Amino acid sequence: MGLSDKFAAIRKGLLEFLILKIVAADKVYVADILRRLSETDFATQEGTLYPLLSKMRRDGLVDYEWQESDAGPPRKYYELTSKGRSQLAELNDYWKQLNATINQLGR
């Protein structure tokens, strides 16, 4: 089992957090999110992202609005709801706490 396999579950769990961060930074559509993620360890495909986004929307974390694009049909642009913003703040705090814990324990 390679190192990256070991952390597959962690990456999976963190994906929602990262999407919250990306959507918080900018109004984006799915291709933007995929591009931002593809540069990282969290490269994701449409088959995963669409169901996840629809679940996040059901949970009331994100919402979208249709916007015309220069080429092709209108696109769904996602943005955070107030619930999404507060959850992102909580996750950020939790992440810092995790970091501190990891740094404190042993070396």
Place this chain on the structure above:
Amino acid sequence: MQKVISINLNGNAYQLDESGYDALREYLASAERALEGNPDRAEIMVDLEQAIADKCQRFLGAHKSVVSAAEIEQIIKEMGPIETAKDESGQGEGGAKQKQSEQTHGPAKRLFRQPEGAMIAGVCAGLAAYLGIDVTLVRIAFVIVAVVTKGVGILLYIAMMFIIPEAHTAEERAAAGGLPFNAKDVIDRAKKHYAEGTRHWRRQWRQQQRHWRRHGWPPGAPFAYAQPPAAAALLPLFALVHLGLFLVMAASMISLVNTGAVLDWHLPPNVPVWAGVLILLVGYQIVVSPIRAVQHWSWHWRPDGLPAWYAFWNAVIWLIGMAFIFWIASNHIPEIREFIQRLPPLVHQFVDAVRDFVSEAK
């Protein structure tokens, strides 16, 4: 040479090789299977088709109008397998497994009637299990609601008796113990009962009509349905008295809750405010019931007989009007605002008193 098949992806026309078409169809079918039970399945499918259409666009040019099988394969690879957020195993091992994980996901908290420990039909027992409180408290609340609303509470019980399913299996009994309430289930059941009910009444109505056709109208019916003229003339008067009494009751209630007194008459110090409110409500119901009886009686004696929906909409409009007046008043009259602020602690005191009473009785 390969056959070319035209497809429609979310409103965009594309031409594919036959083998590419088969692969794409297989991919979309597997996506649909994977999303089985997902409330947004249709929307996600549209999104996926649009994403595939966008990717197809990339391979097409001025002199290339067909997406090849190899290109479709690459597109499918880029899209990746459909992973539902709930699929924790990550392996997507066939539809059956996913279905199971969806069913076990999220404890399906549901409201059931509990025949064991029931006095009538187990509605109170089920509610108590669902709310996690003592059955006796629920029963007392039901009796009070039934008295205060002059029997509407009993109708409520009967309605719940039909709407709420009975816990039959051990699984259902466990689910009754306190899991989220499945509103859809209740609505489905209500719809079913409603449909059965209307069928039943339509049948009855047809039988009645046949009976009338054969035997003529019941003798004396036009006389029996004639309206006593005096009651008709007095009806507005009764309505006015009813309204006046209601306003007096409302004013007394507000004064009682805010100051503990009505027109210089103070509650005895050993009687809590909530008891005063309850006495006031019951007293109002008793005073008003003869007036209401006359009103109902005169409605029912109309020659054409006012239909049931009239009474229903009458009540709905009345409720909306009251809510509106209350809202305006609470925004502009400080006494009313104070009244509303004092209500929650009052309810708490009442619940505490009932709980004390119950625990003493045990």
